[in-house]
Amino acid sequence: MIAAYRLDRQSARLLVVEADGTMRDLPRANLGTLFDPGDLVVANDAATFPASLHGTHLRCGKTIEIRLAGWLSASAPVRFLVIVFGSGDHRTRTEDRLPPPALSSGDRLQLGPLEARVERVLDHARLVELSFEGTRAAMFAGLAQHGRPIQYAHVPEPLALWDVWTRIAARPVAFEAPSASFALDWRTLQAWRRREIGFATLTHAAGISSTGDPALDSHLPFDEPYHIPECTVAQVARAQLRGSRIIAIGTSVVRALEAAANPDGSVRAGDGIATGRIACGTPLRVVDAILTGVHQPGESHFELLRAFADDGLLASASTALTACGYRAHEFGDSMLLNRQPPLYWREP
Amino acid sequence: MQANIDLQGLRVGITGGTSGLGLALVRQLAEKGASVTFVARTAANVGRVAAETGAYGIVADIGKKEDIYPIAMQISANLGGVDVLINNASSLGPVPLALLADTECEELEAALVVNVLGVFRLTKALFGALAASAREGRGALVINISSDAAVNAYPGWGAYGASKAALAHLTAIWDSESNPDGIRFVAFDPGDMDTPLHALALPDADRSTLKDPELAAAEIIEKMLDALPSHDALTAGAHA
Numbered sequence: 001m002i003a004a005y006r007l008d009r010q011s012a013r014l015l016v017v018e019a020d021g022t023m024r025d026l027p028r029a030n031l032g033t034l035f036d037p038g039d040l041v042v043a044n045d046a047a048t049f050p051a052s053l054h055g056t057h058l059r060c061g062k063t064i065e066i067r068l069a070g071w072l073s074a075s076a077p078v079r080f081l082v083i084v085f086g087s088g089d090h091r092t093r094t095e096d097r098l099p100p101p102a103l104s105s106g107d108r109l110q111l112g113p114l115e116a117r118v119e120r121v122l123d124h125a126r127l128v129e130l131s132f133e134g135t136r137a138a139m140f141a142g143l144a145q146h147g148r149p150i151q152y153a154h155v156p157e158p159l160a161l162w163d164v165w166t167r168i169a170a171r172p173v174a175f176e177a178p179s180a181s182f183a184l185d186w187r188t189l190q191a192w193r194r195r196e197i198g199f200a201t202l203t204h205a206a207g208i209s210s211t212g213d214p215a216l217d218s219h220l221p222f223d224e225p226y227h228i229p230e231c232t233v234a235q236v237a238r239a240q241l242r243g244s245r246i247i248a249i250g251t252s253v254v255r256a257l258e259a260a261a262n263p264d265g266s267v268r269a270g271d272g273i274a275t276g277r278i279a280c281g282t283p284l285r286v287v288d289a290i291l292t293g294v295h296q297p298g299e300s301h302f303e304l305l306r307a308f309a310d311d312g313l314l315a316s317a318s319t320a321l322t323a324c325g326y327r328a329h330e331f332g333d334s335m336l337l338n339r340q341p342p343l344y345w346r347e348p
Numbered sequence: 349m350q351a352n353i354d355l356q357g358l359r360v361g362i363t364g365g366t367s368g369l370g371l372a373l374v375r376q377l378a379e380k381g382a383s384v385t386f387v388a389r390t391a392a393n394v395g396r397v398a399a400e401t402g403a404y405g406i407v408a409d410i411g412k413k414e415d416i417y418p419i420a421m422q423i424s425a426n427l428g429g430v431d432v433l434i435n436n437a438s439s440l441g442p443v444p445l446a447l448l449a450d451t452e453c454e455e456l457e458a459a460l461v462v463n464v465l466g467v468f469r470l471t472k473a474l475f476g477a478l479a480a481s482a483r484e485g486r487g488a489l490v491i492n493i494s495s496d497a498a499v500n501a502y503p504g505w506g507a508y509g510a511s512k513a514a515l516a517h518l519t520a521i522w523d524s525e526s527n528p529d530g531i532r533f534v535a536f537d538p539g540d541m542d543t544p545l546h547a548l549a550l551p552d553a554d555r556s557t558l559k560d561p562e563l564a565a566a567e568i569i570e571k572m573l574d575a576l577p578s579h580d581a582l583t584a585g586a587h588a
Contacts, residue, residue: 144418161417
């Protein structure tokens, strides 16, 4: 099913922001015609969990919702960082949701067929470490049966799993969709292949991008595990050797590639954890351009763009996005931002 | 026949895994060391086959749209990806077999929903995982179980035959479209087998003339290995 909120693929827009500040407003369907032979596009192929679970706080009997927000440990795949809400649902803005009942370590939650235990309450009333009882496979079965994708107040219809899996979605490890990849389809990938533009993937467990609660948002992004295949590392190395560009589809790809970068710009294959924020002043060792959704100043995704371009250019881009009526939500329009060489950087 | 081949590292999803050909495939693939996740509708049967083979079982219905992504999620999550998808679950259509003019619209629809739409939906949901496997050099293969009823116009087999013909063509087109992405699609006709599905269709058939599903499963595994890169590539990528 194609939900009504979803943009018609043909109507989606793409603002291309060049390194010298020039801008072009294009149909996003033209994505296959962009880039030069030899360039390498890298995307995040993580599929998205149904990370929202409704249930009961067993000690007090009150209803709660939890949202899985981050992995605590790759070696213990039933333990998560979660955000907890009181009764109500996504139709209330996150920042206006009721707080959960007072939570303590050892509290048990019944979440459909799954039972979970609060391991630790962190420094925010909604933020806890949680572990599911039982095996990893039983947890996946319980999530498949009872979980729903994280919903958004601005999307009127309930989102199903098929709404939040991108065309390239592979292993389910993300809690929210790596939404920049919604711009990709197989036709575009085939067009790139015909034009000898490379395509590679990594798998990055994208966590919650924004909650609307400033205190919680100050914790974002959480540490996020990633996996970079050997073949992707080899493609990056070949593109670098040719002097071709590396284009990241989404902020999660930037996080993973830059976390795995050596000082000389080469990238390490395998598993890793992306920590900390990429922001104004963070040196980018690998990525030359980013395809991203439309983000607002203050969001962690927007802050990451400040590593690509100075505030003056980002302000000009924001003005152009507004003037052209670009849509900013998870399923909205896109911007391709080329990294400004230091020569072009201006003080704000 | 490659009796002793080691399939360690190969990740296989199979629908209709608790009877007939599907059960034979689950047994043989698991015995050869492949990581197998299978799907079937009846919880008791899923539990029994999982306990017997060590494969992971999912209780779900390919004919239900709402079940497809939860199935895909569990296959990818439990196997850490997927190299081979075997779309084996089939609906016979009206039982007993009926002439098309006697077939209810809903019966034809039910056969199409399982045999064509269900296959399309699950394959599409797992296409990203299959493509990831192909990019990593492990190969990626979709085997759709077909039938000679897809080609021959057997009276009484209208719903089943039409759905299998559609599946065969879907397979051929998808194979040509996805070849550049490294994903192969194969339709395989196992022949008339001694299975519960065949007994439903032709209860009076002489079972001694029917093929053993274990033999058909062995043939499919052989075909599967022909279509995949060498086993070394699988083992090398097994950590992924």
